[in-house]
Amino acid sequence: xxxxxxxxxxxxxxxxxxxxxxxxxxxxxxxxxxxxxxxxxxxxxxxxxxxxx
Amino acid sequence: xxxxxxxxxxxxxxxxxxxxxxxxxxxxxxxxxxxxxxxxxxxxxxxxxxxxxxxxxxxxxxxxxxxxxxxxxxxxxxxxxxxxxxxxxxxxxxxxxxxxxxxxxxxxxxxxxxxxxxxxxxxxxxxxxxxxxxxx
Numbered sequence: 001x002x003x004x005x006x007x008x009x010x011x012x013x014x015x016x017x018x019x020x021x022x023x024x025x026x027x028x029x030x031x032x033x034x035x036x037x038x039x040x041x042x043x044x045x046x047x048x049x050x051x052x053x
Numbered sequence: 054x055x056x057x058x059x060x061x062x063x064x065x066x067x068x069x070x071x072x073x074x075x076x077x078x079x080x081x082x083x084x085x086x087x088x089x090x091x092x093x094x095x096x097x098x099x100x101x102x103x104x105x106x107x108x109x110x111x112x113x114x115x116x117x118x119x120x121x122x123x124x125x126x127x128x129x130x131x132x133x134x135x136x137x138x139x140x141x142x143x144x145x146x147x148x149x150x151x152x153x154x155x156x157x158x159x160x161x162x163x164x165x166x167x168x169x170x171x172x173x174x175x176x177x178x179x180x181x182x183x184x185x186x187x188x189x
Contacts, residue, residue, distance in 0.1 A: 004115050006060055006137055010180055017180040024153040026146075 056146070060117045061138040061185055068105035068121040081112020083119075092168045107169075136175075136183040144172070147188035154178045154186075164188060 010017045015033065022028040064071045072083045088094055089102030104121040118138055141147030151164055157179035164174030164186065177183045 004060055004117060006058070006135070008182060013180060017182075020178070020180065024150055 055142045057138075057140045059138050059140075061136040062117060062119045063122045063134040063136070064105075064119055065122045065134070066104065068108060068119050072105075072108055072110060072119060075110060075115070076112075079110075079112035079115050081110065081115070083108050083110040085109075086169075136185055138185045138187065140187040142189065144188040147186055151176055151184070151186045151188075154184055 008014075008017070018030050022030060062071070069085065072085065075081075076083065085105050085108035087102065088097050088104045088106045091106055094102060106120060108119045110117050110119060139147075139150070141150075148164060151174055155176045155178070159177045161175040161177055161183070162173070164172050167173040167187075172188045174186045174188075175183065176186065
């Protein structure tokens with residue numbers, strides 16, 4: 001069965017938000033973080049995919 | 054643990070149209086409750102009786118909830134129209150997480166008895182994410 005997984009956008013605060021949610025939910029961890037590279041379209045060092053499960 | 058997280062989509066007057074569209078895409082089915090059929094109908098604007106207060110969509114590939122919207126969170130295209138519905142079997146856990154999410158954020162609706170059963174509260178956390186918390 002398919003499952004909808006919300007993808008949340010945080011306008012530069014994704015890592016801070018993910019750490020906040022990890023602090024709240026039990027058995028939570030960040031699985032991985034992918035950052036924009038220097039020459040990619042996004043601001044360097046921003047963006048994140050992962051979070052509470 | 055049977056806590057369940059599903060997206061809650063606000064469709065501001067186009068809920069039924071959208072549900073039909075999603076049904077044509079995903080198959081499945083939905084149930085909806087109109088404002089006129091709820092105990093709070095008299096608290097709502099007189100022309101809102103036909104609006105969808107709450108709907109639940111189920112299919113093999115997608116499950117979510119939806120509504121035409123309400124006054125607590127006005128239409129804000131920049132902020133998006135999707136909230137997260139978090140349903141707990143464990144009330145103590147749900148209340149603890151609700152309070153933790155509220156730190157530095159804003160309680161839009163404190164957890165209180167809901168006319169549809171159980172208790173319900175809404176919190177917008179400090180990052181702007183809106184959580185709709187359902188507890189027994």
